[in-house]
Amino acid sequence: MSGICSGRVVVVTGAGRGLGRAHALAFAAEGARVVVNDFGVGLDGAPDAENPAARVAEEIRAAGGEAIAHTGDIATGEGAASLVRAAVETYGGLDTVVNNAGFLRDRMLVNLGEDDWDAVVRVHLKGHFLPLRHAAAHWRAEAGAGRRPTARIVNTGSGAGLLGSVGQGNYSAAKAGIVALTLVAAAELGRYGVQVNAVAPAARTRMTERTFAAAMAAPAAGFDAMAPENVSPLVVWLGSAACSGVTGRVFEAEGGRITVMEGWRPGPTADKGRRWSPGEAGEAARELLARAEPPRGVYGA
Template sequence: MSGLCENRVVIVTGAGRGIGRAHALAFAAEGARVVVNDLGAGLDGSASAEDPAQQVVAEIRDSGGTAVVNGDDVADWQGAQRLIGTALDTFGGLDVLVNNAGFLRDRMLANLGEDEWDAVIRVHLKGHFAPMRHAIEFWRSESKAGRPVDARIINTSSGAGLQGSVGQGNYAAAKAGIAALTLNAAAEFGRYGVTVNAIAPAARTRMTEAAFAATMAKPDSGFDVMAPENVSPLVVWLGSPESRDVTGRVFEVEGGKVALADGWRHGDPIDKGDRWDPAELGVVVQKLIAAADPPVPVYGAK
């Protein structure tokens, strides 16, 4: 390995399994000291007796790396504060925060319950904001004290958040919120030496195997396009000193493909120069739609 993140202190949330586990192992392989955060919860966020974070830490240590477990709930305000404190108390600083934790409670919107909405919005959206908020408190204080900061936040959105996904309205809304939160944080945190980017990954994990079973099969030979380990190289690079000029971007990553997700943009307006009458707007809207590119279809739409 190149040592791209040598001695950088990295937190990865939801790092006990899947993509988060792959991130933690990849950062450690590049010389980072890693805080492996995971509650050990089930796919729907329910309690579990498993301790996958400890297993990941053991893997890292067995390979000669440095890692420590954190089992806090990232969507709990004090829990997120303790998470950042784990990095500061154990390693004396923090360079990279990778927000990855999440779970699913899929249901069509017409049947979605309040608890299913609240739980998914909480773990994804608040579970991104709360660690960010406590991390930037540390980095801002370092910057104001005149100590150089070269820090990174990498958030995890989704194709569902960029295009929507039938049967996942709560998840899509949370992931869309994460994309917007990333742009906002990038604009606000740059003055303190912190970049903020997001990824929208596609890979085979507990969260995706049911929804995409038909397209997630591992090939008989050759490159496993849907392996979660394919996502991590970009995240490691985004967490490295080399990425200091990249911020406020959302990257789609799948297999060997990396692309920029070019989000909402202002379309060319039709300006009357005065208030519209409602009866006039049918023709106007049709002209606007005709001149625009068609939207990307919602996942699962027919």
């Protein structure tokens, strides 16, 4: 390993399984001291008797790394604050936050209950905002004291948030919100030495077993394209000092492929210089659509 994160203190939420576990192990292998956060719930957010955070922290220590477990609910103010405190009090600082925690409650929109909407938006969107907010407050204080950090936040988006996904209105909306939050945080926190980016991963986890079922056959030629470990190298780089100057960007990562997502950009435009009538606006819109790039399909459509 290169030691690209040697000495850095890294927090990873939702790190008990899947992508989060892969990220935590990868950061530790590159020399980071890791706070492994996992609330220990099932795929739908219901309580789970296991303590996956402790298991991953022990796995890191057994390999010669440094790690502690944190089992707080980071979608609460106290849980997120205690996560930052755990890093600072144990290791003397905080350098990187990887927001990864989440679960699913999939329903078609006409069957999607308010509780299922609130639960998914809470853990994904609020569960990104609160650790980000508390970490940013710590880094702002450090910068104000003359100790400008080289801080990094890596958020976890999804293709569902970029394109939409049938049966996942709550999840898609939350992930789209995470992308917007990433852009705002990058713009606001740069003055304190903080860079903020997002990754939209495609990998085999508890959350994607059904979504990517067809792609989860036996790996060809010895390369498991859906292994979560394939996503972690990009996340580790974005969480390191080596990515200086990269902020406010969204990447897709799957197998051996990395893509920079370019987001919403102005396309064909018409300007009448005064108010349109409804009929004129419709005619202009159709002419513009004829010259525009067609949208990519929604997942599952």
